[in-house]
Amino acid sequence: MHRAIEGLKPSWRGELEITDAIQELLNMGYNVAARKVEGWWLDTGKKDDILEANRAVLDAYARLEIRGEVDARSHLSGRVEIGAGTVVKNSVVRGPAVIGRDCVVENCFIGPFTAVGDNCRLYNMGLEHSVILEGCEIKDVQRIEDSLLGKSARVCHAGDNRRALRMFLGDDAELVI
Numbered sequence: 001m002h003r004a005i006e007g008l009k010p011s012w013r014g015e016l017e018i019t020d021a022i023q024e025l026l027n028m029g030y031n032v033a034a035r036k037v038e039g040w041w042l043d044t045g046k047k048d049d050i051l052e053a054n055r056a057v058l059d060a061y062a063r064l065e066i067r068g069e070v071d072a073r074s075h076l077s078g079r080v081e082i083g084a085g086t087v088v089k090n091s092v093v094r095g096p097a098v099i100g101r102d103c104v105v106e107n108c109f110i111g112p113f114t115a116v117g118d119n120c121r122l123y124n125m126g127l128e129h130s131v132i133l134e135g136c137e138i139k140d141v142q143r144i145e146d147s148l149l150g151k152s153a154r155v156c157h158a159g160d161n162r163r164a165l166r167m168f169l170g171d172d173a174e175l176v177i
Contacts, residue, residue, distance in 0.1 A: 004028060015045055047148045047168045054131050055113045062096035068103075083118065100134065117151075133171075141165065141177065149173075 004024040011017045025032050042053045062079040068086030070076060078095030082088060085102040093099070093110040100118035110116070111128030118134045126143040133151045138144065140157035143164045149155065150171040158176045169175060 004030075048146075050131060050148055051113075051129060051146060054115050055129070058096035058098065058113055058115065062098060064095075068099075068101075078112070111145075 005016060005021050008016050008020050008024065011020070022032055042049055042056065044050045044053045062081060064076075064079050064081070066076070066080070066082045067084040068082040068088065070082060070088040071090065073090040074088050074092070076082075076088075076093045076095070078097075080093045080095040081098040082093075083099060083101035083103065086099055087104050087106075088099070089104075089106040091105050091108040091110065093105070094112050096112060097110050097114045097116075099105060099110065099116040100120065102118055103116060103120045103122070105116075105122045107124045108122050109126040109128075110122070111126070113129045114127055114132075115130075116122070116127075116132045117136070120132055120135065121137040121139070123139040125138050125141045127138070128143070128145045130144055130147040130149070132138070132149045133153070135152040136149050136154065138149075138155045141155055142157075144155070145164055145166065147165065147167045149167070149169045150173060152172045153169040154174040155165075155167075155169070156176055165177065167175065
């Protein structure tokens with residue numbers, strides 16, 4: 001599905017359309033089938049919807065699984081998943097939380113309901129109830145909460161005393177505070 005949406009352009013509503021993604025899957029030769037879903041579902045077209053879906057998925061499916069390295073000064077509690085090749089140093093990770101592959105997490109607090117994508121670099125910061133996509137770097141930011149960062153976004157502190165940030169950054173964005 002990810003390859004199908006890489007080349008899509010937002011519609012007149014400013015959103016990627018599921019029907020365009022389905023058509024692209026068909027163009028790529030995939031079989032697409034419809035099924036009636038019983039129970040609840042979430043429309044994840046907006047930041048808060050994505051955060052709510054992330055919360056629901058982590059609450060239901062996160063488990064304790066450590067594939068990377070966690071040093072003795074770090075503390076993990078609850079259902080925490082650490083991906084292969086990830087290094088956690090002098091940090092607290094409180095689940096449910098997932099940290100992807102090949103990440104560095106150093107001197108951080110990663111709070112509940114947080115998902116961090118592959119190849120992220122997190123230094124000297126706090127993060128809670130957020131989704132951080134792959135390739136992001138966050139450094140020297142006291143606290144980020146209720147946030148969604150797109151691929152390869154970079155957030156760093158520039159000398160202010162802010163305590164919490166709320167943001168929605170797109171792919172390859174950079175925010176210096």
